[in-house]
Amino acid sequence: MSGVEDSLRILRSKGYRVTQPRKLVLKVLERAEGPVSPYDIQKILQQEGERLNHVTIYRILDLFCLLNLAHKVLLCGGFVKCALGKREGCHRFMVCRQCGALREFADKALCEEESAIARDFGFVAEHHFSEFFGLCSNCNS
Amino acid sequence: MSGVEDSLRILRSKGYRVTQPRKLVLKVLERAEGPVSPYDIQKILQQEGERLNHVTIYRILDLFCLLNLAHKVLLCGGFVKCALGKREGCHRFMVCRQCGALREFADKALCEEESAIARDFGFVAEHHFSEFFGLCSNCNS
DNA sequence: GTCTTAATGCAATAATATTGCATTATTGCC
DNA sequence: GGCAATAATGCAATATTATTGCATTAAGAC
Ligand SMILES: [Mn+2]
Ligand SMILES: [Mn+2]
Ligand SMILES: [Zn+2]
Ligand SMILES: [Zn+2]
Numbered sequence: 001m002s003g004v005e006d007s008l009r010i011l012r013s014k015g016y017r018v019t020q021p022r023k024l025v026l027k028v029l030e031r032a033e034g035p036v037s038p039y040d041i042q043k044i045l046q047q048e049g050e051r052l053n054h055v056t057i058y059r060i061l062d063l064f065c066l067l068n069l070a071h072k073v074l075l076c077g078g079f080v081k082c083a084l085g086k087r088e089g090c091h092r093f094m095v096c097r098q099c100g101a102l103r104e105f106a107d108k109a110l111c112e113e114e115s116a117i118a119r120d121f122g123f124v125a126e127h128h129f130s131e132f133f134g135l136c137s138n139c140n141s
Numbered sequence: 142m143s144g145v146e147d148s149l150r151i152l153r154s155k156g157y158r159v160t161q162p163r164k165l166v167l168k169v170l171e172r173a174e175g176p177v178s179p180y181d182i183q184k185i186l187q188q189e190g191e192r193l194n195h196v197t198i199y200r201i202l203d204l205f206c207l208l209n210l211a212h213k214v215l216l217c218g219g220f221v222k223c224a225l226g227k228r229e230g231c232h233r234f235m236v237c238r239q240c241g242a243l244r245e246f247a248d249k250a251l252c253e254e255e256s257a258i259a260r261d262f263g264f265v266a267e268h269h270f271s272e273f274f275g276l277c278s279n280c281n282s
Numbered sequence: 283g284t285c286t287t288a289a290t291g292c293a294a295t296a297a298t299a300t301t302g303c304a305t306t307a308t309t310g311c312c
Numbered sequence: 313g314g315c316a317a318t319a320a321t322g323c324a325a326t327a328t329t330a331t332t333g334c335a336t337t338a339a340g341a342c
Contacts, residue, residue: 074215074216074270074272075215075270094259094262094264094266096264097267103262103264105258105262107258109254110254110255110258113250113251113254114251114271114273117246117248117251118235118273118275121235121244121246121278122277122278122281123235123237123244123273123275123276123277123278123281124275124276124281125235125273125274125275126238126274126275126276127273127274127275128271128272128273128274129215129216129270129271129272129273129274130255130269130270130271130272131215131269131270131271132255132259132264132266132268132269132270133266133267133268133269133270134259134264134265134266134267134268135264135265135267136263136264137262137263137264140263140264140265
């Protein structure tokens with residue numbers, strides 16, 4: 001569940017078309033160091049001589065998020081390519097405040113604990129979002 | 142750490158002025174059922190015959206967040222009045238997808254576990270954000 | 283290649299956010 | 313209470329981000 005090819009496979013398997021714009025956005029997400037906004041993506045592509053309408057980029061990102069091929073990072077509003085498989089539970093992020101590095105992770109135990117906390121309030125948690133902000137291994141040593 | 146008065150006290154104690162606009166925004170946050178955006182706040186006040194410039198509202202919300210008198214709910218972009226004290230650790234939310242009800246909570250154990258997870262990746266987590274999305278006690282029965 | 287239609291592009295518009303500077307109102311002090 | 317200092321606000325202009333409807337294009341099936 002990582003490379004661009006996998007994502008294209010998933011698109012196809014769900015009946016979505018594999019289009020040039022979708023491939024371009026996927027490539028940008030793949031190579032991006034950190035989260036990128038729709039307009040970031042447009043600029044990056046422009047620098048490579050490619051042109052995409054921003055509306056198209058919005059719609060593509062919507063779809064990718066729907067299919068869990070990408071995620072919106074709530075802390076910054078940017079988008080990242082999903083790096084994990086489907087079986088691992090909720091996908092979350094650690095973001096380095098120094099270098100911007102972003103790491104996706106998943107943790108079943110954390111999901112459990114969060115569901116339990118919610119239950120204590122009579123709340124049924126269907127989705128768990130969490131993001132950590134701090135210093136990555138490179139920046140804290 | 143709840144009423145409007147407490148917030149005003151904190152403002153004063155940190156050397157900020159207690160102004161009419163700040164009181165108005167606090168009142169709106171206090172009464173709001175769920176998260177409200179800057180423009181929501183402006184509209185609500187308008188309906189009560191009060192007028193506030195949106196720039197002012199943005200600046201006030203920035204300040205409130207800085208002082209932890211309010212929080213931005215990442216899932217929806219709206220703002221809520223902080224309902225908890227300072228000692229309880231990270232402040233988090235459960236949002237009902239049905240009625241929009243929002244509940245702030247804090248959980249030391251969760252903080253611990255999250256820090257441990259981060260540590261396993263060599264990451265030093267300074268802030269933890271999390272939000273649950275699901276059904277509140279009213280809506281899931 | 284042709285056909286079908288999902289996907290894209292475009293134009294217009296809406297909504298949200300930011301900046302610099304003039305004006306106002308809060309606070310501390312007399 | 314009045315006055316001065318200045319933090320806070322309002323305003324205008326602008327920038328950025330997001331959404332909608334419809335015409336056009338190109339992906340996939342045959
Ligand atoms: Mn993921
Ligand atoms: Mn709080
Ligand atoms: Zn780093
Ligand atoms: Zn509910």
